[in-house]
Amino acid sequence: xxxxxxxxxxxxxxxxxxxxxxxxxxxxxxxxxxxxxxxxxxxxxxxxxxxxxxxxxxxxxxxxxxxxxxxxxxxxxxxxxxxxxxxxxxxxxxxxxxxxxxxxxxxxxxxxxxxxxxxxxxxxxxxxxxxxxxxxxxxxxxxxxxxxxxxxxxxxxxxxxxxxxxxxxxxxxxxxxxxxxxxxxxxxxxxxxxxxxxxxxxxxxxxxxxxxxxxxxxxxxxxxxxxxxxxxxxxxxxxxxxxxxxxxxxxxxxxxxxxxxxxxxxxxxxxxxxxxxxxxxxxxxxxxxxxxxxxxxxxxxxxxxxxxxxxxxxxxxxxxxxxxxxxxxxxxxxxxxxxxxxxxxxxxxxxxxxxxxxxxxxxxxxxxxxxxxxxxxxxxxxxxxx
Amino acid sequence: xxxxxxxxxxxxxxxxxxxxxxxxxxxxxxxxxxxxxxxxxxxxxxxxxxxxxxxxxxxxxxxxxxxxxxxxxxxxxxxxxxxxxxxxxxxxxxxxxxxxxxxxxxxxxxxxxxxxxxxxxxxxxxxxxxxxxxxxxxxxxxxxxxxxxxxxxxxxxxxxxxxxxxxxxxxxxxxxxxxxxxxxxxxxxxxxxxxxxxxxxxxxxxxxxxxxxxxxxxxxxxxxxxxxxxxxxxxxxxxxxxxxxxxxxxxxxxxxxxxxxxxxxxxxxxxxxxxxxxxxxxxxxxxxxxxxxxxxxxxxxxxxxxxxxxxxxxxxxxxxxxxxxxxxxxxxxxxxxxxxxxxxxxxxxxxxxxxxxxxxxxxxxxxxxxxxxxxxxxxxxxxxxxxxxxxxxxxxxxxxxxxxxxxxxxxxxxxxxxxxxxxxxxxxxxxxxxxxxxxxxxxxxxxxxxxxxxxxxxxxxxxxxxxxxxxxxxxxxxxxxxxxxxxxxxxxxxxxxxxxxxxxxxxxxxxxx
Numbered sequence: 016x017x018x019x020x021x022x023x024x025x026x027x028x029x030x031x032x033x034x035x036x037x038x039x040x041x042x043x044x045x046x047x048x049x050x051x052x053x054x055x056x057x058x059x060x061x062x063x064x065x066x067x068x069x070x071x072x073x074x075x076x077x078x079x080x081x082x083x084x085x086x087x088x089x090x091x092x093x094x095x096x097x098x099x100x101x102x103x104x105x106x107x108x109x110x111x112x113x114x115x116x117x118x119x120x121x122x123x124x125x126x127x128x129x130x131x132x133x134x135x136x137x138x139x140x141x142x143x144x145x146x147x148x149x150x151x152x153x154x155x156x157x158x159x160x161x162x163x164x165x166x167x168x169x170x171x172x173x174x175x176x177x178x179x180x181x182x183x184x185x186x187x188x189x190x191x192x193x194x195x196x197x198x199x200x201x202x203x204x205x206x207x208x209x210x211x212x213x214x215x216x217x218x219x220x221x222x223x224x225x226x227x228x229x230x231x232x233x234x235x236x237x238x239x240x241x242x243x244x245x246x247x248x249x250x251x252x253x254x255x256x257x258x259x260x261x262x263x264x265x266x267x268x269x270x271x272x273x274x275x276x277x278x279x280x281x282x283x284x285x286x287x288x289x290x291x292x293x294x295x296x297x298x299x300x301x302x303x304x305x306x307x308x309x310x311x312x313x314x315x316x317x318x319x320x321x322x323x324x325x326x327x328x329x330x331x332x333x334x335x336x337x338x339x340x341x342x343x344x345x346x347x348x349x350x351x352x353x354x355x356x357x358x359x360x361x362x363x364x365x366x367x368x369x370x371x372x373x374x375x376x377x378x379x380x381x382x383x384x385x386x387x388x389x390x391x392x393x394x395x396x397x398x399x400x401x
Numbered sequence: 402x403x404x405x406x407x408x409x410x411x412x413x414x415x416x417x418x419x420x421x422x423x424x425x426x427x428x429x430x431x432x433x434x435x436x437x438x439x440x441x442x443x444x445x446x447x448x449x450x451x452x453x454x455x456x457x458x459x460x461x462x463x464x465x466x467x468x469x470x471x472x473x474x475x476x477x478x479x480x481x482x483x484x485x486x487x488x489x490x491x492x493x494x495x496x497x498x499x500x501x502x503x504x505x506x507x508x509x510x511x512x513x514x515x516x517x518x519x520x521x522x523x524x525x526x527x528x529x530x531x532x533x534x535x536x537x538x539x540x541x542x543x544x545x546x547x548x549x550x551x552x553x554x555x556x557x558x559x560x561x562x563x564x565x566x567x568x569x570x571x572x573x574x575x576x577x578x579x580x581x582x583x584x585x586x587x588x589x590x591x592x593x594x595x596x597x598x599x600x601x602x603x604x605x606x607x608x609x610x611x612x613x614x615x616x617x618x619x620x621x622x623x624x625x626x627x628x629x630x631x632x633x634x635x636x637x638x639x640x641x642x643x644x645x646x647x648x649x650x651x652x653x654x655x656x657x658x659x660x661x662x663x664x665x666x667x668x669x670x671x672x673x674x675x676x677x678x679x680x681x682x683x684x685x686x687x688x689x690x691x692x693x694x695x696x697x698x699x700x701x702x703x704x705x706x707x708x709x710x711x712x713x714x715x716x717x718x719x720x721x722x723x724x725x726x727x728x729x730x731x732x733x734x735x736x737x738x739x740x741x742x743x744x745x746x747x748x749x750x751x752x753x754x755x756x757x758x759x760x761x762x763x764x765x766x767x768x769x770x771x772x773x774x775x776x777x778x779x780x781x782x783x784x785x786x787x788x789x790x791x792x793x794x795x796x797x798x799x800x801x802x803x804x805x806x807x808x809x810x811x812x813x814x815x816x817x818x819x820x821x822x823x824x825x826x827x828x829x830x831x832x833x834x835x836x837x838x839x840x841x842x843x844x845x846x847x848x849x850x851x852x853x854x855x856x857x858x859x860x861x862x863x864x865x866x867x868x869x870x871x872x873x874x875x876x877x878x879x880x881x882x883x884x885x886x887x888x889x890x891x892x893x894x895x896x897x898x899x900x901x902x903x904x905x906x907x908x909x910x911x912x913x914x
Contacts, residue, residue: 111526287403351588352793353900369896376863384751384758385601385620385793 031064034126036071040115040135046072047099050112054102055080055094055189056236057087060249061131073115073134105238111139111211127282128256138213140231143257143303146202147326148178151258151284153251153275154188155265155297162265162297165289165314166191167198169262172315174201175389176324178229181257183250184219190265192274197225198378204257207234208242215242228240233257251275257336260285260322262312266300273300276309287312287321292329293355333379339370346377347392402426402497404491407505408484409528410442410469410476411450411521412656413730413737416528418505419481420470423488425657428464434485436469440688448510449486454562456514461493479509480519483538486510498570503535504556508543514561515559516540520787521655523649526550545663546653549646551836566647578663593632594808598734602629605790605901607812610636611819612880613836615723615785617708617778619760619791624835626748627672629792630704633746634668635809638817644700647740651692651699669693671743675710682715685730690737695722698743707779708747714830716782719745719889722783747786749778759794760861787836787873788901819883835880847860847875852892860899874898889903 035046040049052073063076066085069075080094106113114120114136128270139174139364140332150173152166157216166188170180174196182189184205196203205226209215211234214223223232235253236246251271255261255278266272279286291298305311313320332344342360351359357367371387374380380387402425419880432446450460464651466487469476484506490496507525508516522543527550529537536554539547544557555577558564566572596603602618606629609616616633618626640648648665654657673682673694680686684693695703705711719722722728726742731865751757752771757764764771824835830846832838849857857874860866876888878898887894 165805352601352795352799354598357798363605365893365897368601368900369893372860372896372899376859378863382791386758387789 031068031130035064035067035116035130038072039067039144040073040116041117043096045073045117046115047055047103047111048077049135050102050113050237051077051094051097051143053113053133053235054097055086055090056240057090057093058131059131060086060235062086063134064131066136082310084224094319106137107212109139109211109238111137111238114138114143121197122146122257124259124282125181125253125256128198128252131252132256133253135235136322137234137237137262138231139211139233140227141202141229143204144228144229146179146204148322149181149204150178150259150318150322151181151254151261151275151279152188152192152264153182153254153261153266154263154300155267155270155272156185156187156189157267158187158265159295159297162188162289163191166264167195167314169229169289170195170197170203171199171201172201172319173324174199176319177201178322178324181254183208183245183247183254184214184223186216186219190219190222191221192264193226193360197229204230205232206250206253206257207232207236208246209287210234210236210238210240212238213241216243247271247272250306252278255282255284257278258284260287262287262318263301263304264289265291265297267296268299268303270300276300285310285321287318289314311373337370337373339366340374343367343370344374344389347380348391350388352384352386356387402494404488404493404501405486406471406487406491406501407529407534408479408481408865409505409507409525410474411524411654411877412475414524414650414692414696414739415743416521416524417474418528418532419474419476420486421484422468422470423492424466424468425461425463425489425492427621430462432466432467432489433467434467434469436472438469438481439475440477442469442481445479445485445510446481446813448482448512449472449489452482452510452514452561453489454514455512456565458490458495458561458565459493461489465489465492478519478521478676479517480507480521480525482510483561483564487564490565490605490756494566500535500568504554505529505532505534505537507537507570508540508558510561516558516560516564518542518656520658521654522547523549523646523653526553526555527646527650529553538567542797543653543658543663545578546649547663548579549649549664571811571828580644591635592633592809593636593812594805596625596632596806597800599625599629599792600806601900602792603806603812605788606633607636607816607851608877608880608884608897608901609633609744609788609836610638610748611816611834611884612787612823612877613744613820613834614787614877614880615836616747617783617786617789618746618792619751619789620748620749621750621757621762621794622755622815624792624794626792627704627706630672630702630706630746630748631670632809633744634705636812636816637668637744638813638820639666640666640700643844649701651696651739655692655697657697662705670704671698671701672704672706675707677704677715679710679712679715679718682711683718683728683730686733687732690730690732690735692739693728693741695719695741695743696739697727699740702825705745705747707896708749709774710712710782719782720785723782745786751791753793758791761794762795784869784873787877789903790901792905806865813885817860818886819880822883823880823884835876835883838876838879840869843872843875843879847866847879848888849875849878849890849895850892853878853890856892856895857899863901864899866899866902870902876901877901 065077083091120143170192174268179202180196181204182192193203203226215271250272261279288309332341346359357364404423406421408419410419453460509519523546526547530550530553538556541557542557556574559823563859671694682694722741728741752766754765756762878894880895881897882890
């Protein structure tokens with residue numbers, strides 16, 4: 016019998032309470048202290064969290080580290096020299112803001128990380144508070160093209176259903192999921208394993224700009240911190256924490272995807288997996304998860320149905336459409352002939368055809384065998400004419 | 402003893418007057434033909450004597466030489482049987498020479514002396530009229546087609562004996578039938594009103610007919626492609642008298658003008674099977690150059706069903722007629738030109754199995770095979786097809802909900818008005834309709850509203866429209882505007898034109914072509 020996959024969130028250190036002490040990070044002085052704390056590289060979030068409860072305030076924690084009562088020598092030296100205002104200025108210059116546990120934007124789900132919630136976050140883009148349903152899509156960096164397509168389709172389906180896709184902005188599945196969500200006009204959150212100014216991979220800068228424009232880019236690392244392999248598992252715990260459900264598209268045995276799943280399970284998040292052939296190395300993580308009880312999904316439709324999101328699809332045409340196009344779009348609940356669409360929308364056939372071609376040009380609908388249907392997946396860029 | 406009569410040989414579609422001289426002199430009984438007779442004419446030598454004797458006349462038991470002048474012109478066709486026989490009869494003084502210089506003779510003879518239906522009689526009559534002759538003497542089954550030529554006395558004879566009787570003044574031929582007037586209506590059995598649903602396809606056919614555009618219909622088996630194509634002829638403008646004569650002449654030359662009133666009243670609809678050879682499609686032949694399907698479809702519709710299955714060489718050969726409205730066939734025995742100005746309606750399945758995009762049947766094609774199949778549908782020929790349309794197979798519910806559409810006559814009136822507008826506009830360019838506009842001219846001469854220009858520009862960006870696709874959209878949009886008699890092309894016209902840009906749903910031909 017496969018083991019039961021869902022687990023209740025459990026604290027492995029019963030002494031440390033959930034969340035942060037009242038008033039931790041609130042006010043000018045506390046914010047400045049938190050900025051320094053978050054910039055420390057030698058102390059793990061778990062130790063900081065415990066320290067927060069021991070000291071009660073950020074200033075207290077900082078004083079303990081400066082005095083050498085807590086943390087490493089390097090941290091102590093850094094803390095004594097650090098200038099919070101210059102860190103804040105660096106973040107501001109990058110268009111990011113600093114969020115402490117006392118801010119409303121420090122969203123509650125982050126506190127499901129009982130032992131190691133982030134002590135602070137740098138956020139660029141829209142406020143995290145206003146985000147709709149957040150779903151994590153993770154998987155292999157070195158994915159197959161089918162996996163890439165699947166991630167794109169899932170991202171796009173979530174985007175058009177009004178959900179937000181959170182992922183790590185890495186190559187492969189992560190990037191595809193982000194792109195899918197953006198192409199469908201949805202929102203997305205990228206969680207980085209580096210400072211906001213040094214994204215990894217370097218080629219992702221443009222994608223991150225687009226994500227920040229409609230969603231948010233989040234990191235618990237101060238500007239100037241380089242991406243290192245050991246930071247990615249920590250980044251993955253934030254991806255899991257921010258989401259209400261996690262989807263694994265592809266992953267080879269022993270890959271980082273498994274770490275995200277472990278976090279998601281610890282946090283009590285639903286886990287979904289897209290299966291593959293048993294001999295396909297990239298299918299090993301999803302298949303193992305399914306065997307342990309994760310929900311098998313055949314694609315975006317299954318996922319939306321399981322999340323109860325499918326119903327939204329039919330209602331919301333993208334904003335700003337001209338009247339004719341909106342009416343046609345609203346009627347397009349299934350693949351329909353132009354004649355039928357015109358009749359249902361109560362407009363003439365030539366008007367309907369005009370609207371359909373215009374919608375097609377906006378990549379909102381596609382023609383399939385003479386009938387028109389709404390697009391889910393991100394459009395392929397038009398080929399360059401020979 | 403010498404006799405001289407007039408005949409006409411038909412090369413390609415045109416007739417050429419031939420003087421048939423006969424000499425009867427001393428020697429063993431024989432008949433020799435000189436003057437470059439073709440195979441079919443040389444074939445006649447053994448046929449003429451029994452025919453003459455079968456008519457109760459006398460064959461001279463002497464050496465007979467028949468010369469066909471001019472000697473540098475190849476003589477083709479069975480229509481020279483009668484002139485050869487008459488030459489011999491004249492040389493032996495069995496008929497008076499009264500009419501011989503004023504009438505042309507044409508007709509194939511049977512061994513009993515009957516006149517058989519003969520191809521090309523209309524061309525004979527046209528040539529006779531042009532050479533200022535008074536009349537023609539033709540087989541009775543061909544009398545009606547010959548009678549289409551005005552100012553020509555048509556003698557319709559059933560046998561060689563009748564012809565001799567006419568010359569001797571002992572037999573009076575029937576009054577020839579009057580020429581068919583302009584108002585003759587085509588008695589076709591099909592009508593656009595028969596088509597249920599398929600509003601977009603009906604509209605596309607109307608646009609194609611109005612602008613003289615070629616059409617590609619892509620759809621699953623049973624979608625109704627053939628049914629739609631068949632009705633294309635019923636919405637094209639009515640045949641004018643000149644057009645009817647041209648088309649009739651081609652059918653006459655091909656020997657396809659059986660019975661009826663001797664003239665085509667409706668636009669021809671030709672649907673050759675995809676196994677047709679290049680010669681069958683374009684014309685030609687080893688001994689006698691016949692018009693092909695493209696010429697038989699002159700002023701009408703050439704329907705190529707299963708377009709992808711046609712032989713590559715045959716289909717590539719369509720480029721000249723589509724471009725110039727004629728085919729030139731050059732063989733060892735000479736070169737002829739046939740007119741071939743037709744509307745091409747091509748039909749194809751969307752993929753090898755035929756069910757790509759069908760809501761009820763799953764396509765079973767491997768993606769790479771489907772791609773290869775679509776590639777077949779691209780290329781230079783496809784550039785000459787302005788409208789590409791997807792014809793969906795309708796579900797039962799979709800069919801039930803539809804009322805019958807407009808009858809062909811109503812659509813044809815709109816098409817005719819749009820054609821009149823185009824003829825007036827392009828008369829200076831010598832172009833009859835938008836479909837025949839060269840691309841660069843379309844880019845200069847098609848005037849758009851700014852919104853339409855913007856729309857077209859957007860299509861280039863977001864749909865990957867190619868340069869040729871751009872030109873096609875311009876021409877089709879001009880036709881859509883002409884159907885409304887609009888001066889300038891609006892964004893709405895342009896959008897409709899863009900909806901006909903390919904038959905595969907935006908991701909197939911617009912890229913390939």
